[in-house]
Amino acid sequence: xxxxxxxxxxxxxxxxxxxxxxxxxxxxxxxxxxxxxxxxxxxxxxxxxxxxxxxxxxxxxxxxxxxxxxxxxxxxxxxxxxxxxxxxxxxxxxxxxxxxxxxxxxxxxxxxxxxxxxxxxxxxxxxxxxxxxxxxxxxxxxxxxxxxxxxxxxxxxxxxxxxxxxxxxxxxxxxxxxxxxxxxxxxxxxxxxxxxxxxxxxxxxxxxxxxxxxxxxxxxxxxxxxxxxxxxxxxxxxxxxxxxxxxxxxxxxxxxxxxxxxxxxxxxxxxxxxxxxxxxxx
Amino acid sequence: xxxxxxxxxxxxxxxxxxxxxxxxxxxxxxxxxxxxxxxxxxxxxxxxxxxxxxxxxxxxxxxxxxxxxxxxxxxxxxxxxxxxxxxxxxxxxxxxxxxxxxxxxxxxxxxxxxxxxxxxxxxxxxxxxxxxxxxxxxxxxxxxxxxxxxxxxxxxxxxxxxxxxxxxxxxxxxxxxxxxxxxxxxxxxxxxxxxxxxxxxxxxxxxxxxxxxxxxxxxxxxxxxxxxxxxxxxxxxxxxxxxxxxxxxxxxxxxxxxxxxxxxxxxxxxxxxxxxxxxxxxxxxxxxxxxxxxxxxxxxxxxxxxxxxxxxxxxxxxxxxxxxxxxxxxxxxxxxxxxxxxxxxxxxxxxxxxxxxxxxxxxxxxxxxxxxxxxxxxxxxxxxxxxxxxxxxxxxxxxxxxxxxxxxxxxxxxxxxxxxxxxxxxxxxxxxxxxxxxxxxxxxxxxxxxxxxxxxxxxxxxxxxxxxxxxxxxxxx
Numbered sequence: 001x002x003x004x005x006x007x008x009x010x011x012x013x014x015x016x017x018x019x020x021x022x023x024x025x026x027x028x029x030x031x032x033x034x035x036x037x038x039x040x041x042x043x044x045x046x047x048x049x050x051x052x053x054x055x056x057x058x059x060x061x062x063x064x065x066x067x068x069x070x071x072x073x074x075x076x077x078x079x080x081x082x083x084x085x086x087x088x089x090x091x092x093x094x095x096x097x098x099x100x101x102x103x104x105x106x107x108x109x110x111x112x113x114x115x116x117x118x119x120x121x122x123x124x125x126x127x128x129x130x131x132x133x134x135x136x137x138x139x140x141x142x143x144x145x146x147x148x149x150x151x152x153x154x155x156x157x158x159x160x161x162x163x164x165x166x167x168x169x170x171x172x173x174x175x176x177x178x179x180x181x182x183x184x185x186x187x188x189x190x191x192x193x194x195x196x197x198x199x200x201x202x203x204x205x206x207x208x209x210x211x212x213x214x215x216x217x218x219x220x221x222x223x224x225x226x227x228x229x230x231x232x233x234x235x236x237x238x239x240x241x242x243x244x245x246x247x248x249x250x251x252x253x254x255x256x257x258x259x260x261x262x263x264x265x266x267x268x269x270x271x272x273x274x275x276x277x278x279x280x281x282x
Numbered sequence: 283x284x285x286x287x288x289x290x291x292x293x294x295x296x297x298x299x300x301x302x303x304x305x306x307x308x309x310x311x312x313x314x315x316x317x318x319x320x321x322x323x324x325x326x327x328x329x330x331x332x333x334x335x336x337x338x339x340x341x342x343x344x345x346x347x348x349x350x351x352x353x354x355x356x357x358x359x360x361x362x363x364x365x366x367x368x369x370x371x372x373x374x375x376x377x378x379x380x381x382x383x384x385x386x387x388x389x390x391x392x393x394x395x396x397x398x399x400x401x402x403x404x405x406x407x408x409x410x411x412x413x414x415x416x417x418x419x420x421x422x423x424x425x426x427x428x429x430x431x432x433x434x435x436x437x438x439x440x441x442x443x444x445x446x447x448x449x450x451x452x453x454x455x456x457x458x459x460x461x462x463x464x465x466x467x468x469x470x471x472x473x474x475x476x477x478x479x480x481x482x483x484x485x486x487x488x489x490x491x492x493x494x495x496x497x498x499x500x501x502x503x504x505x506x507x508x509x510x511x512x513x514x515x516x517x518x519x520x521x522x523x524x525x526x527x528x529x530x531x532x533x534x535x536x537x538x539x540x541x542x543x544x545x546x547x548x549x550x551x552x553x554x555x556x557x558x559x560x561x562x563x564x565x566x567x568x569x570x571x572x573x574x575x576x577x578x579x580x581x582x583x584x585x586x587x588x589x590x591x592x593x594x595x596x597x598x599x600x601x602x603x604x605x606x607x608x609x610x611x612x613x614x615x616x617x618x619x620x621x622x623x624x625x626x627x628x629x630x631x632x633x634x635x636x637x638x639x640x641x642x643x644x645x646x647x648x649x650x651x652x653x654x655x656x657x658x659x660x661x662x663x664x665x666x667x668x669x670x671x672x673x674x675x676x677x678x679x680x681x682x683x684x685x686x687x688x689x690x691x692x693x694x695x696x697x698x699x700x701x702x703x704x705x706x707x708x709x710x711x712x713x714x715x716x717x718x719x720x721x722x723x724x725x726x727x728x729x730x731x732x733x734x735x736x737x738x739x740x741x742x743x744x745x746x747x748x749x750x751x752x753x754x755x756x757x758x759x
Contacts, residue, residue, distance in 0.1 A: 073376055083428075084498050085498040086497070086498045086500055119729075119732050120691070120721075120724055120727050120729075121691055121717065122696075122722045123717070123718045123722075124722060126718070143500075143724075145724075145732075146497060146579055146732075151691070151692075151695055154695060154698075154699060154702075155695070155714065155717065158698060158702075158711060159711065161707065161711070161717075168680055175498060175500065175582070175586070176578065176582040176585060176586065177578055177582075178498060178578050178579035178582050179578070179579060179731075179732060180578075181691075181692035181695055181696060181731050182695055182696065183662070184701050186703060187699065189703050190699060190702040190703055193702065193705050195702070205586050206585060206586050206587075206588065207582065207585035207586045211586045235579050282705070
C-alpha cells in the first residue's frame with residue numbers, strides 16, 4: 001500500500017514533518033498505511049480521540065501513529081449500483097431516491113461518482129465535486145440484462161482510488177453475480193490493497209451475498225441485508241453518517257516485512273468497540 | 283447491445299411418485315383417432331421451417347390432448363411398421379424420481395419404474411387407425427392393407443400422403459411420415475418456446491416437462507413446457523433401419539438452437555449421445571451444455587430459485603457440471619482433434635477446474651481465423667497465464683483480445699486487475715481507462731464475453747437450413 005508524499009501533504013499538513021524526514025533518509029516514496037476506524041460504545045460513536053488514544057499493531061508489531069484525523073478530509077463517495085433486470089420499477093425508483101439522499105448529504109469539498117452495472121459496467125458520472133452532475137446521471141440511470149456485480153465493484157474501486165480523500169464505496173445489488181469477467185477472489189484481493197471502505201446493501205434472498213460480505217469485511221465496512229427496499233434512503237444516509245464518524249489513522253510501517261498480508265489490530269486504550277479492516281495486502 | 287435472452291428454462295421433475303402414477307384416464311378414443319388423422323394432414327401440408335397454420339393449430343392443443351396424442355402416436359408408429367397388431371402395451375419405463383433425494387438438489391436422482399401400460403381401442407377405432415397407418419407407411423398395396431380396404435377408406439389428402447410415402451419407400455426410405463412429423467414438432471417447439479402452460483395435474487403422461495423460467499438468476503414462473511421436443515425425439519427414435527444422418531443433423535441443429543436460445547433440456551442431448559456416441563459435434567454440444575450449467579448465471583438458479591414443493595431443478599452443482607463438461611469436451615477433441623471450438627471450450631473448462639497449464643495447451647490448439655473465437659481464446663489464455671503467474675504473457679493475451687474487440691469491457695477490466703493485484707495502481711488506472719471512456723449506451727458496447735454461454739449455438743440457423751433444405755424441394759415434399 002503506497003501513498004505518495006504529495007498525497008499525504010494534500011491530505012493533512014501535520015504529516016509533512018515526518019514524511020519529509022523519512023523521504024530524505026530512505027527513498028522518494030513513503031510507504032504509509034491508512035486505516036479507517038470506527039469507534040463506538042453503548043451510546044454510539046466516540047468522538048474526540050487523538051493519536052495517543054489508539055494502538056495499532058501491524059503483524060503484531062506496535063506501530064507509531066503519525067496522525068489521526070476526524071472530519072477533516074473530504075470524502076470520495078462512489079455509488080456502485082445494480083441496474084440489472086431484477087432492479088426495475090419501484091425498486092429502481094427507490095434506488096435512485098437513496099442515491100439522491102446520499103448525494104444531498106455530501107458537504108463542500110466532498111466528491112461523488114456513479115458506477116452502474118448490469119452486464120454492462122458504466123461510469124455514469126466521474127468523480128467530481130459537481131454533485132449536480134452525479135445527481136443528473138443518477139436520475140437518468142437505468143439498465144437491463146444480467147448482473148456483473150464483481151466487475152462493477154472493481155470499477156467502483158478504481159474510480160474512487162484516483163484522487164485524494166477518503167474513499168467510501170457504496171454498493172447496492174439485489175442478486176448474485178451472473179455475468180462478470182473478473183472472479184470474485186481477484187477483486188477481493190484488490191480490495192485488500194486499496195484504502196476504500198466498502199459498505200454494501202444487499203436484498204435478502206435464499207443465496208448468501210458472500211462476495212459483498214467479504215468485500216465489506218476486508219475493507220472495514222459493513223453489509224446491510226434488507227428484506228425490502230422501502231427504506232433504502234435511510235440506510236444510505238446511515239452509511240454516510242457512520243462513515244463521517246470514523247477516524248483515519250495513518251502510520252508508516254516499521255519492523256515488518258513489506259510484502260504479503262499484514263494483519264492489523266487496532267485498539268482504543270480507553271475502551272470502545274473498534275471496527276476497521278482486518279489487514280492489508282502489500 | 284442488449285444481452286441475448288436472460289430467460290432460462292430448466293427441466294424440473296415432479297416430486298411425488300403418487301403424482302406421477304396418478305394419471306388421468308385417456309379421453310375418448312374416437313377423438314384420439316381423429317386427432318391422429320388431423321396430424322397426418324398437418325404433416326402433409328406443413329412446410330418445414332415455417333410457422334404456418336398447421337403449426338398454430340397443433341400448438342393450440344391442450345397439455346392433456348398432447349399427452350394422450352403422444353401415447354397414440356407411439357401406437358400409430360407401431361401400426362405403420364406392423365399393421366396386423368391388435369394389442370398395444372407401452373413398455374415399463376424408468377423416470378426420474380426425486381422424492382427420496384429432493385434435498386440433495388442434484389441430478390443423481392433415484393429412478394422410478396413406471397409399469398407397462400395397456401392401450402385400448404374399439405374395433406372400429408382400431409380399424410381406422412390401421413387404415414391411416416397404411417396411408418402413412420405408403421403401403422396401401424400391401425396384403426395387410428388391401429385386406430383392410432384401406433385404399434377405399436381414405437380421402438384425397440391421405441391418398442396424396444400415401445403416394446409420397448410410397449415414392450420415398452421406393453427410394454429406400456420408409457420413414458417419410460416420421461421425418462416430416464419430427465420437423466413439424468420441431469417447428470412447433472421453436473415457435474412456442476418461452477410459453478409455459480399451467481401445472482394442473484391433469485396430464486396423463488407420466489413425464490410432464492415441468493420447466494422453470496429464470497430471469498437474471500431468479501425464477502419468475504413455472505409451468506408445463508413444450509412436449510413437442512419429446513414427440514420429435516419419439517419419431518426420430520422410430521427411424522428404420524436406424525436413426526440416420528438426418529437424425530444426427532436434427533439433434534445437432536436443435537441442440538445448437540436450444541443453447542443459443544437458452545432453452546435447456548438435458549434429456550435432449552442425452553438421447554443424442556445414446557444414438558450417436560461417436561459424434562464430435564454432439565459430444566461438443568453436450569460439453570457446452572454442461573459448461574453453461576456450471577456458469578454463475580445458471581448456478582444462481584440453484585441458489586435462489588424458490589420452487590413449489592415437489593419440484594427440483596435437474597442440474598448439478600458447479601463442480602459436477604464442470605466435471606461433466608470436461609469429460610464430454612475431452613471426448614469431442616479426441617473424436618475430432620481439428621475442432622478449434624471444442625479445444626476452446628475444453629480449455630475454458632480446464633481453467634475453471636483449476637488446471638491452467640492444461641488449459642494453455644488446449645487454448646493454443648484452438649487456432650482459428652474467426653475473431654470471435656480468437657477473442658475468447660485470448661481472454662482465457664490471459665486468465666490461465668495469470669494463474670500460472672506469467673504476468674507478461676497474461677498482459678499480452680488481454681491486449682490482443684482488446685485489439686480484436688475495442689468496445690469490449692472485459693479485456694480492460696482483466697488488464698487493470700492484473701496490475702492492481704501487483705499493487706501497480708497507476709497502471710491499473712490507465713488500463714481501465716478505456717472502460718471509463720466507452721459510451722454509456724448499450725448499443726455501442728460489444729463484449730463477446732456476454733454471449734459466451736450461447737456462442738456455440740450461433741450457427742443454429744445454418745444448421746436448421748441444412749436440415750430443412752431436402753424437405754423444401756418440391757420434388758421431395
